[in-house]
Amino acid sequence: MAEAAGGPRPRECPGTSSAQAGRAAACQGCPNQRLCAAGAAAAEAAALRERLRGVRHTVLVLSGKGGVGKSTFSALLASGLAADEAKQVALLDIDICGPSIPKMMGLEGEQVHQSGSGWSPVYVEENLGVMSVGFLLSSPDDAVIWRGPKKNGLIKQFLRDVDWGEVDYLIVDTPPGTSDEHLSIVQYLGAAHIDGAVIVTTPQEVSLQDVRKEINFCHKVKLPIIGVVENMSGFICPKCKNESQIFPPTTGGAEKMCQNLNISLLGKVPLDPQIGRSCDKGQSFFSEAPESPAVSSYRSIIQRIQEYCDQHQFQEEKII
Numbered sequence: 001m002a003e004a005a006g007g008p009r010p011r012e013c014p015g016t017s018s019a020q021a022g023r024a025a026a027c028q029g030c031p032n033q034r035l036c037a038a039g040a041a042a043a044e045a046a047a048l049r050e051r052l053r054g055v056r057h058t059v060l061v062l063s064g065k066g067g068v069g070k071s072t073f074s075a076l077l078a079s080g081l082a083a084d085e086a087k088q089v090a091l092l093d094i095d096i097c098g099p100s101i102p103k104m105m106g107l108e109g110e111q112v113h114q115s116g117s118g119w120s121p122v123y124v125e126e127n128l129g130v131m132s133v134g135f136l137l138s139s140p141d142d143a144v145i146w147r148g149p150k151k152n153g154l155i156k157q158f159l160r161d162v163d164w165g166e167v168d169y170l171i172v173d174t175p176p177g178t179s180d181e182h183l184s185i186v187q188y189l190g191a192a193h194i195d196g197a198v199i200v201t202t203p204q205e206v207s208l209q210d211v212r213k214e215i216n217f218c219h220k221v222k223l224p225i226i227g228v229v230e231n232m233s234g235f236i237c238p239k240c241k242n243e244s245q246i247f248p249p250t251t252g253g254a255e256k257m258c259q260n261l262n263i264s265l266l267g268k269v270p271l272d273p274q275i276g277r278s279c280d281k282g283q284s285f286f287s288e289a290p291e292s293p294a295v296s297s298y299r300s301i302i303q304r305i306q307e308y309c310d311q312h313q314f315q316e317e318k319i320i
Helices: 033-051 070-082 148-161 180-190 205-220 253-261 273-281 293-319
Strands: 055-062 089-093 113-115 118-120 122-125 128-132 167-173 196-201 225-230 265-268
Touching (some): 070 196, 070 273, 148 180, 205 225, 253 265, 265 293
Parallel strands (some): 055 167, 196 225
16 A cells, blocks of 8 residues: 555555555555555566576476376476486475475475575485475475465465576476466466476376366466376386286377377376385486386486477577
8 A cells, every 4th residue: 555645654554565565454445556566566576587587497297187197207307307417407396285296306304494595495416406395394294274375375485485596497396286376386487487388197088188177277377388298108017018008098098189289299108116116215216217118208208398498498589
């Protein structure tokens, strides 16, 4: 609630520099409410841009359905990118109610540290930092029982207060669906830069039905889609090498869906029990099972994502 016509500012006014400017209860009915709200939003966007100016590429990992391996994919994508020691990678877990990234990355029990420049990510390797609400809980079994505004506030805090530094790739692991967390991350990162989204599905129609909703969400919020990954795409027997369809693609799977919707299929990842065992132990699947067909699939998918990001950056620089 801004000072009007040189008059005094009411004591309850949050002030024009506050994040609550134009939004607090005291602002209701003030003739300058819209001006204050716009100013606060602009200042907030500027702060986010400044904090994230060192992030070169940002990739969101989405899924319409829970249980399709989205967090597993996010963890392996980050690990795969960080295999190049010349690249700096960050993994942000905004699955507030189900933060599984700390366990998958072997960081369970770690805590966030405060420095003069903000929160410091928890590092798996020198070039791979992680941030998750799991680091803020006293126990991995603690339930996070929060309404939307508090979730949104934490997401904003992760982006604004974490000292990400110079990062080549920021991978964002999101919860299933198309609600609060997704709208917030797209809105906040929109102030900086998003290369696009990778959407994870499994082959069966029950999963694809929800993935189509996720694709529709991306179109509505103008979020570019890098492509779709079909996870758990058959099981290849390690002895006889025959493939079995554990989740039959009754409607053609992700490949048919991508053809119909004119979206890139980044690849198919077969089931491998070693993936689950590696995640439970917080160890690298790439080093634990280097000969697995799933490792080859992941490396191919990661390469395609890198190529997309490089091309996306080239097009932006050309426009500028």
